[in-house]
C-alpha cells in the first residue's frame with residue numbers, strides 16, 4: 001500500500017504523473033483520496049417511478065435506430081440514436097463526438113450515464129460503454145445508487161479515478177488496520193477505518209457516506225489539536241528563565257506612566273508576571289481589540305526581563321510600526337538606564353548593531369522580521385514579544401524562539417478571532433484578553449457615503465482641523481494603474497492640497513524609503529501636518545491620539561477586518577472620532593459590508609461577520625496563520641467538532657504511554673514534526 005502509485009494495475013508512469021498533481025503519490029494516498037461530493041444516480045431502465053428533469057441517470061438498453069448526426073450553425077455536432085430499455089424508448093444524445101457514429105449499431109447493447117431531459121425523454125450522455133451481451137431483464141435491480149465525485153485533473157477523468165480506487169481497495173483493503181485507540185472510537189462513536197474507506201468510496205446510502213466522512217473530519221481536527229497540545233506540553237516541560245519580581249521596581253515603572261492602567265491591563269500584567277516568575281517558559285497570547293492598550297503591557301514584560309539582566313526582543317510586521325514602538329518604549333523607559341535599539345532591513349550600520357546585541361550592550365531590540373536573520377545573535381535573550389501576531393506564521397515564532405534558550409514568548413494580536421477558532425489557531429498558547437478600552441473613550445461614529453459627497457466630507461474635515469484635530473485619508477493604490485481600479489494616493493494628495501489652503505498635508509506609502517516614511521510619520525505625530533494621505537501602510541499599530549477622522553476611499557476594496565483595523569487608527573483619545581467609508585460601487589455585497597461597519601464597533605462581531613462573508617480560506621489567508629490546509633475539516637461548517645476533538649486530544653495525551661494509543665500517537669508526532677517545527 002505504501003508503494004508508488006505507478007505500480008497499481010492500470011496506472012503506470014504516465015498516469016502516475018497526473019495522480020501526483022492531485023497529491024496522490026502512493027497507493028495508500030489513492031485509497032485515502034477523498035471525494036468532494038456524492039451524486040445520486042437514478043437507473044431509468046429499472047425505474048417504475050417518474051424520473052425528474054435534469055436528474056443524473058443511468059440506463060442499460062439496446063440501440064434501436066441508426067445514429068443521426070447533424071451540425072448546428074455554431075458548428076456544434078449532435079449525434080443521436082434511440083435505445084430501448086425496460087421502460088420503453090429513450091433518445092440518447094452526444095455532443096461533439098461525431099466519430100462515435102460508426103460505433104452505434106442497431107442491436108448493440110449499451111450502458112450509459114448522463115443527464116435526463118424529461119420533456120423529450122432524452123439523455124445527454126456523459127459516459128457510455130458498449131456491452132457484448134444483451135442486457136438482462138433484472139427487476140430486482142436497485143433503482144438508485146450513489147456515486148462519489150472526486151477532484152479531477154486534465155487527462156484523468158472521473159471514471160478513471162473511480163476505477164483505480166476500486167482496484168486499489170479490492171487489493172489492499174486487508175491492509176487497512178485501525179489506528180485510532182478503541183476507547184476514543186467508542187467514546188466518540190466513530191466508525192472503523194476499513195468500513196469508512198469502503199463507505200466513502202462506494203456507499204450504499206447517503207447516511208453511510210456521511211457517517212464515514214464524520215470520522216475523517218473528526219480525525220483530522222483531532223490530529224491537529226493533539227499536535228498543538230503536544231507542542232505546548234513540550235514547551236512547558238522545558239525549564240524556563242525564572243525571573244525575580246522586584247515589586248519596588250515595578251512600582252517605579254508604574255509611577256512614571258502617564259495614565260492609570262485599566263483593570264484588564266492590570267490583570268494581564270499579573271498573568272504575565274506569574275508566567276515569567278515561574279519555572280516554565282511563558283507561552284502566551286494577548287488578544288485585545290485595536291486601541292485597547294496592549295503596548296504598555298508589552299513594556300511591563302520587557303521591563304521585567306531587563307531588570308533581571310536579560311535581553312528582550314519585540315518583533316512587528318512593518319517598519320512604521322517598529323519605529324513607533326521604538327520611540328514609545330524610549331518614552332516609557334526614559335527614566336531608566338535601558339538601551340533600546342531599532343533593527344529593520346533599512347537600518348544603517350547593522351553590523352555594529354549585531355555586535356552590540358551579541359555582547360549584551362543592547363537590552364531591548366525592536367524590529368521587523370530583520371530580527372530573524374541568522375546574523376542576529378543575542379547574548380541572553382529571555383523574552384520575545386511579537387505584535388500583530390496575525391501577520392506572522394508559526395515558523396517565524398519558532399525561529400525567533402531558537403535565538404534564546406527557552407525564552408518567554410508573548411504574542412499580541414488585535415485580529416479578534418471567533419473564540420472557537422482561537423482554540424484551533426492558538427491551541428498551543430495560553431490566552432489573555434483585554435476586553436475593556438481605556439476610560440473616557442467614545443465609540444467611533446462610522447458613516448458610509450459615495451464619492452459624490454466628497455466635498456461635504458472635506459468640509460467636515462476642515463471644521464475638525466480648525467479645532468486642532470488631525471485626519472487620515474486612505475486610498476488603496478500608490479499610483480494610478482490600468483490594471484487595477486481604485487484611487488491612488490499620489491493623485492489624491494495633489495487634490496487634497498488643492499482643496500485645503502493653508503493646511504499641511506503629508507503623503508505616505510510603501511514605495512517611499514524608510515527615512516522619508518519616518519519624516520512624514522514624525523511630522524504627523526508632532527501635529528505639523530494635519531492631513532495624512534496614506535496607503536494601508538498605516539493599517540496596524542499606528543498611534544496618534546490627536547487624529548480623530550479616518551476617511552477610507554474605495555472602502556469596498558477592503559475586507560471587514562482590515563476596515564476595522566484601519567478604523568482603529570482613530571478613537572485613541574477622549575475626543576469624538578469619525579470613520580468615513582467612501583464606497584465606489586453600488587453592489588449589494590459592498591452595501592451589506594458597509595452596513596456591518598456602520599452598525600458594529602466590536603472587533604469580535606466584525607470578524608465573525610467577515611468570516612461568514614469571505615469564508616475561512618480568504619479570511620485567514622491560511623499560510624499566514626500557520627494553519628494547515630485541512631482536507632476534511634471546514635472551520636465554518638464543523639465548529640461543533642472542535643470541543644469534542646479537544647476533549648479527545650486531552651485523553652490521548654494523558655494515555656500516550658498506553659499500548660493501544662501508540663499507533664495514533666506516532667501519527668500525531670509525525671504530523672507535529674512536519675507541521676509545527
Ligand code: ADP
Nearest residue numbers: 259260261262290291292293294295296438543
Ligand atoms: P493597541 O492595543 O491597539 O496596540 P495601544 O497600545 O497602541 O493599543 O494603545 C492605544 C492608545 O491608548 C495609546 O495612545 C496608549 O498610550 C493609550 N492607552 C493605553 N492604555 C491606556 C490607559 N489605561 N489609559 C489611557 N490611555 C491608555
Ligand code: MG
Nearest residue numbers: 294295387541
Ligand atoms: Mg498595537
